[in-house]
Amino acid sequence: xxxxxxxxxxxxxxxxxxxxxxxxxxxxxxxxxxxxxxxxxxxxxxxxxxxxxxxxxxxxxxxxxxxxxxxxxxxxxxxxxxxxxxxxxxxxxxxxxxxxxxxxxxxxxxxxxxxxxxxxxxxxxxxxxxxxxxxxxxxxxxxxxxxxxxxxxxxxxxxxxxxxxxxxxxxxxxxxxxxxxxxxxxxxxxxxxxxxxxxxxxxxxxxxxxxxxxxxxxxxxxxxxxxxxxxxxxxxxxxxxxxxxxxxxxxxxxxxxxxxxxxxxxxxxxxxxxxxxxxxxxxxxxxxxxxxxxxxxxxxxxxxxxxxxxxxxxxxxxxxxxxxxxxxxxxxxxxxxxxxxxxxxxxxxxxxxxxxxxxxxxxxxxxxxxxxxxxxxxxxxxxxxxxxxxxxxxxxxxxxxxxxxxxxxxxxxxxxxxxxxxxxxxxxxxxxxxxxxxxxxxxxxxxxxxxxxxxxxxxxxxxxxxxxxxxxxxxxxxxxxxxxxxxxxxxxxxxxxxxxxxxxxxxxxxxxxxxx
Numbered sequence: 301x302x303x304x305x306x307x308x309x310x311x312x313x314x315x316x317x318x319x320x321x322x323x324x325x326x327x328x329x330x331x332x333x334x335x336x337x338x339x340x341x342x343x344x345x346x347x348x349x350x351x352x353x354x355x356x357x358x359x360x361x362x363x364x365x366x367x368x369x370x371x372x373x374x375x376x377x378x379x380x381x382x383x384x385x386x387x388x389x390x391x392x393x394x395x396x397x398x399x400x401x402x403x404x405x406x407x408x409x410x411x412x413x414x415x416x417x418x419x420x421x422x423x424x425x426x427x428x429x430x431x432x433x434x435x436x437x438x439x440x441x442x443x444x445x446x447x448x449x450x451x452x453x454x455x456x457x458x459x460x461x462x463x464x465x466x467x468x469x470x471x472x473x474x475x476x477x478x479x480x481x482x483x484x485x486x487x488x489x490x491x492x493x494x495x496x497x498x499x500x501x502x503x504x505x506x507x508x509x510x511x512x513x514x515x516x517x518x519x520x521x522x523x524x525x526x527x528x529x530x531x532x533x534x535x536x537x538x539x540x541x542x543x544x545x546x547x548x549x550x551x552x553x554x555x556x557x558x559x560x561x562x563x564x565x566x567x568x569x570x571x572x573x574x575x576x577x578x579x580x581x582x583x584x585x586x587x588x589x590x591x592x593x594x595x596x597x598x599x600x601x602x603x604x605x606x607x608x609x610x611x612x613x614x615x616x617x618x619x620x621x622x623x624x625x626x627x628x629x630x631x632x633x634x635x636x637x638x639x640x641x642x643x644x645x646x647x648x649x650x651x652x653x654x655x656x657x658x659x660x661x662x663x664x665x666x667x668x669x670x671x672x673x674x675x676x677x678x679x680x681x682x683x684x685x686x687x688x689x690x691x692x693x694x695x696x697x698x699x700x701x702x703x704x705x706x707x708x709x710x711x712x713x714x715x716x717x718x719x720x721x722x723x724x725x726x727x728x729x730x731x732x733x734x735x736x737x738x739x740x741x742x743x744x745x746x747x748x749x750x751x752x753x754x755x756x757x758x759x760x761x762x763x764x765x766x767x768x769x770x771x772x773x774x775x776x777x778x779x780x781x782x783x784x785x786x787x788x789x790x791x792x793x794x795x796x797x798x799x800x801x802x803x804x805x806x807x808x809x810x811x812x813x814x815x816x
Contacts, residue, residue, distance in 0.1 A: 494520035566594070571597065580730070613627070652692065756791065
């Protein structure tokens with residue numbers, strides 16, 4: 301199966317697109333905090349001054365510059381300054397432990413670190429020059445504030461963001477300007493433009509923050525900077541109401557919590573995106589029942605494909621039917637469901653999802669072997685020289701042309717001699733109306749003695765009536781759906797599944813099946 305969206309024309313550099321918005325909307329608010337509003341023109345002038353300071357320090361063609369800053373006005377200005385200077389930015393989360401920060405600095409060999417005086421102590425010894433953005437600092441208040449004329453095109457690196465590596469060493473994904481611009485300028489999957497208000501809710505090291513930031517700033521919208529906004533539903537609701545948020549992204553886990561415990565805080569939001577894990581179809585239905593004028597978008601994409609490679613938009617009325625699909629390719633992106641030798645599989649048959657097109661990252665920083673392994677030559681492209689990214693995600697194309705995510709390929713296990721896909725079990729259990737979510741994990745080292753353990757999250761209303769009876773009903777129903785070797789032998793209900801900071805199920809924190 302192949303699905304493609306082809307972008308029109310060559311996208312410009314990120315900061316050039318921003319400068320075009322400055323020319324159109326110089327006095328419009330670009331950044332908003334609890335007590336500050338900064339216009340497009342003001343942001344641009346400050347970024348130009350800082351960019352010249354960075355140029356004087358030797359920042360130039362794709363030179364990595366590390367940014368250790370909380371989500372703030374300073375952070376956005378610093379990002380733009382690095383891009384205007386011709387460099388690429390390396391976001392560092394202020395909550396990371398020093399060892400993690402040191403590993404990223406070592407990996408990128410950044411010669412310059414932009415931070416604040418109160419955050420600098422979080423950095424261990426390093427050989428980079430430090431630029432401090434303290435209040436009324438020279439980079440923001442003095443110097444030429446005109447746009448720079450540094451040659452930067454769509455294929456230049458924009459940022460390097462680090463993800464977990466199986467070896468324990470973080471791997472840097474090198475993302476190009478063109479990948480970002482193709483995602484947020486004139487998108488075919490979401491409405492972005494002047495008047496849109498988007499909060500930066502995710503970590504600056506999570507690639508969805510690139511959508512939040514550039515979705516607003518490359519379209520004349522307003523980016524809301526509210527650190528800690530997701531610390532509680534009350535805080536999140538206050539941010540949404542006080543700033544008039546119109547479009548926002550939530551991890552699937554937080555989305556489920558909001559729908560269950562405070563769906564009213566989303567009043568006024570016109571477009572809600574969720575991802576990280578597959579959002580529950582039942583929660584999407586409940587959301588749209590509560591807010592029938594809202595558009596819900598399930599966004600799918602690995603960091604290596606620049607935030608989103610596919611999206612599925614849901615508008616009411618909508619009937620919940622299993623997991624929400626990941627949808628169709630966004631503009632400028634190709635999706636292929638292929639077998640082990642890169643041949644298209646028939647519709648309805650599972651295969652690995654491969655991604656191609658303008659959103660692909662350049663590869664992994666200083667990891668040529670891993671880059672060659674995951675970014676493979678495209679045998680299906682009309683023009684030679686194309687690449688495909690091997691996602692490791694097992695997917696299937698549905699009869700209507702959309703793509704549904706099944707599971708990670710590397711989550712296959714053997715039980716009693718049979719090869720079992722845990723994702724298939726989870727997808728089946730989720731179809732039962734009494735189950736809101738579930739994780740299935742193997743327990744035991746040998747295939748002969750291995751048990752499958754299910755961790756379901758039951759519908760609270762059903763569980764309150766009789767949790768044991770409800771669970772027995774689910775288990776009996778599942779035995780009618782799957783072969784015996786695929787039915788978990790141990791079940792342990794949870795109030796909610798443990799999640800990582802990026803909204804994915806944290807399988808390491810699933811409780812021991814036989815613990816008290």
